[in-house]
Amino acid sequence: xxxxxxxxxxxxxxxxxxxAKPALYGPDIDVRDYLLAEGPxxxxxxxxxxxxxxxxxxxxxxxxxxxxxxxxxxxxxxxxLPGVEVMSIEEALEREPEVSRLIWKLVDPAADKYTAVxxxxxxxxxxxxxxxxxxxxxxVQTCLFMVKGGLQAPHNIIYVEEGAHARVLTGCxxxxxxxxxxxxxxxxxxERGARLDYVMIHAWSRxxxxxxxxxxxxxxxxxxxxxxxxxxxxxxxxxxxxxxxxDGARLHSVSLILGRGSSIxxxxxxxxxxxxxxxxxxxxxxVARDSSKVVARARVEGAFGRGHVECKGLVLSDVARVEAVPxxxxxxxxxxxxxxxxxxxxxxxxIAYLMSKGFSREEAESILVRGFMNVELVDLxxxxxxxVRNLMNLLARAAI
Amino acid sequence: MAEVLTAxxxxxxxxxxxxxxxxxxxxxxxxxLYIVGPNGxxxxxxxxxxxxxxxxxxxxxxTFMGEDLTGVPMDERARKGLILSHQFxxxxxxxxxxxxxxxxxxxxxxxxxxxxxxDMLEIRHLLGREFGKGFxxxxxxxxxxxxxxxxxxxxxxxxxPDSGVDVESALIIAEGIxxxxxxxxxxxxxxxxxxxxxxxxxxxxxVCIMRSGVLGPCSGPELLDRVLREGFRxxxx
Numbered sequence: 001x002x003x004x005x006x007x008x009x010x011x012x013x014x015x016x017x018x019x020a021k022p023a024l025y026g027p028d029i030d031v032r033d034y035l036l037a038e039g040p041x042x043x044x045x046x047x048x049x050x051x052x053x054x055x056x057x058x059x060x061x062x063x064x065x066x067x068x069x070x071x072x073x074x075x076x077x078x079x080x081l082p083g084v085e086v087m088s089i090e091e092a093l094e095r096e097p098e099v100s101r102l103i104w105k106l107v108d109p110a111a112d113k114y115t116a117v118x119x120x121x122x123x124x125x126x127x128x129x130x131x132x133x134x135x136x137x138x139x140v141q142t143c144l145f146m147v148k149g150g151l152q153a154p155h156n157i158i159y160v161e162e163g164a165h166a167r168v169l170t171g172c173x174x175x176x177x178x179x180x181x182x183x184x185x186x187x188x189x190x191e192r193g194a195r196l197d198y199v200m201i202h203a204w205s206r207x208x209x210x211x212x213x214x215x216x217x218x219x220x221x222x223x224x225x226x227x228x229x230x231x232x233x234x235x236x237x238x239x240x241x242x243x244x245x246x247d248g249a250r251l252h253s254v255s256l257i258l259g260r261g262s263s264i265x266x267x268x269x270x271x272x273x274x275x276x277x278x279x280x281x282x283x284x285x286x287v288a289r290d291s292s293k294v295v296a297r298a299r300v301e302g303a304f305g306r307g308h309v310e311c312k313g314l315v316l317s318d319v320a321r322v323e324a325v326p327x328x329x330x331x332x333x334x335x336x337x338x339x340x341x342x343x344x345x346x347x348x349x350x351i352a353y354l355m356s357k358g359f360s361r362e363e364a365e366s367i368l369v370r371g372f373m374n375v376e377l378v379d380l381x382x383x384x385x386x387x388v389r390n391l392m393n394l395l396a397r398a399a400i
Numbered sequence: 401m402a403e404v405l406t407a408x409x410x411x412x413x414x415x416x417x418x419x420x421x422x423x424x425x426x427x428x429x430x431x432x433l434y435i436v437g438p439n440g441x442x443x444x445x446x447x448x449x450x451x452x453x454x455x456x457x458x459x460x461x462x463t464f465m466g467e468d469l470t471g472v473p474m475d476e477r478a479r480k481g482l483i484l485s486h487q488f489x490x491x492x493x494x495x496x497x498x499x500x501x502x503x504x505x506x507x508x509x510x511x512x513x514x515x516x517x518x519d520m521l522e523i524r525h526l527l528g529r530e531f532g533k534g535f536x537x538x539x540x541x542x543x544x545x546x547x548x549x550x551x552x553x554x555x556x557x558x559x560x561p562d563s564g565v566d567v568e569s570a571l572i573i574a575e576g577i578x579x580x581x582x583x584x585x586x587x588x589x590x591x592x593x594x595x596x597x598x599x600x601x602x603x604x605x606x607v608c609i610m611r612s613g614v615l616g617p618c619s620g621p622e623l624l625d626r627v628l629r630e631g632f633r634x635x636x637x
Contacts, residue, residue: 347490348454349490350490350491350492352453352454352455352474353486353489353490353492354492355454355473355474355475355478356451356453356474356475356478356483356484356486357478357483357504357507357508357547357551358475358478358479358483358504358507358508358551359475359503359507360475361475363507364475367492367495367503368492368493368495370494370495371492371493371494371495372493372494373494374493374494374495
């Protein structure tokens with residue numbers, strides 16, 4: 001079964017109509033070129049250096065579990081982790097046709113032109129399933145790599161069974177000279193009491209438009225911890241993952257965004273508190289330099305539970321722009337929602353203080369940016385924790 | 401005794417205001433020099449002028465360990481060992497006291513450990529706290545002396561180490577200052593104070609009065625006793 005065959009005739013009609021529909025947020029781009037049939041797959045060697053840059057440790061991954069896609073082809077995948085399945089979405093559909101029931105349930109294929117392109121032309125993507133009660137220490141590492149450019153629209157499914165604890169590290173990157181559109185679809189299901197730690201790094205190039213679409217359903221008492229990090233220049237990037245939290249489910253979402261060059265970035269997250277004792281915390285730290293424009297959004301809404309939104313921005317140049325858009329929506333008396341937002345610049349007083357102790361101006365600024373980015377890390381296990389810390393350091397260095 | 405630091409014809413301006421009208425002095429080896437004066441006399445600006453603080457425009461010449469510092473930026477002066485210990489410290493978001501001390505120890509090459517200076521200044525309980533956030537007056541001063549120790553100054557210029565601190569903190573800060581002196585190659589230090597409180601524990605070897613932007617007269621330790629008895633407006637021969 002191909003991905004396209006998952007769509008019902010009625011969905012197909014809606015999807016075709018959605019090809020002209022801009023996304024709610026972010027700059028509108030022309031997707032018509034990406035609808036053309038693709039040429040043959042690129043004959044490429046995997047550029048391991050570029051892959052290392054997004055934190056994927058292939059040597060380690062070969063001993064645990066990984067998935068790698070180049071352009072639209074799932075090129076390698078395997079799992080040596082007991083109770084953890086990793087395969088291409090095509091293989092998953094072939095082996096278990098009922099996997100198709102998980103596709104386009106949390107993301108509407110007709111949501112906008114990017115989901116529509118993905119629905120019509122998408123290929124590849126991973127299927128990761130963690131069996132009931134299995135606790136992962138090391139993450140599955142997945143890498144979505146664009147080499148020849150054009151369209152990359154994988155469809156990823158993560159399914160975490162009851163009480164299991166999954167860890168996934170995803171790095172997405174492109175060869176620097178390539179141009180293209182990445183419209184990855186990711187749908188995540190957590191059964192009762194399951195947990196997912198999900199770390200994603202984006203390292204695109206100035207020729208890439210990026211429109212990932214993500215939907216997450218956290219069942220009763222489930223927990224989602226997600227860290228999203230953007231390090232590199234990108235042409236345009238817009239994403240707004242949606243989380244549905246059932247009774248007692250919890251979300252901790254952190255976005256660390258560096259706007260560089262003339263990047264236009266619009267990143268957010270939305271949590272719907274769908275059950276009692278549900279709790280969502282959405283944090284973002286944005287650093288904008290050069291002539292970048294970054295919008296950080298966050299919305300928590302619902303009738304139950306607690307939510308907190310925190311958007312903090314740091315502007316490092318006279319022309320960079322940051323917008324923080326925290327939103328709260330409550331229905332009834334059963335919900336408590338709070339938010340905090342601030343945008344500022346580096347403190348000259350703090351820079352001078354550090355310079356008076358012997359740091360160069362660049363070092364002082366880098367210390368302050370690193371501090372600004374220093375959100376608390378929940379327990380992600382040693383490998384993911386070290387990885388996120390390292391990325392924070394890289395980000396602070398890249399910001400100055 | 402060799403001069404560690406000299407200021408010749410020093411004038412300092414912040415924005416449009418001339419704050420330091422005239423300062424001409426030297427710090428010799430083994431000297432604990434007190435600069436005392438009322439609030440607003442220009443003492444802190446004088447220290448900032450000596451270290452090349454941004455935003456302070458300076459005329460005149462500062463020589464440190466025989467080297468003319470004219471035009472040398474503050475961070476380079478600090479790396480040469482001329483360290484300002486601040487009256488107030490800024491908050492540095494997301495950076496703990498421990499991290500900052502360790503970074504300063506690294507950049508200065510002092511090899512000082514955070515634990516060692518934390519024990520000395522009794523700030524172990526603050527090591528994991530965000531730098532400058534919610535500290536009491538005494539905690540702030542103790543942390544700043546700890547950071548200054550980690551920078552291993554050849555000459556520390558310590559601004560108001562005793563303002564707003566209780567006796568317990570003053571004793572600890574004094575021990576920290578004595579350690580800064582012990583570890584400096586010339587065994588010298590400059591302390592700015594308007595209360596003179598700390599001089600009970602770190603006795604001066606020489607005292608200069610600063611009034612309305614003018615430094616001097618300078619004299620022996622007895623001058624501080626007189627100032628503390630009679631106030632800053634005393635006539636000095």
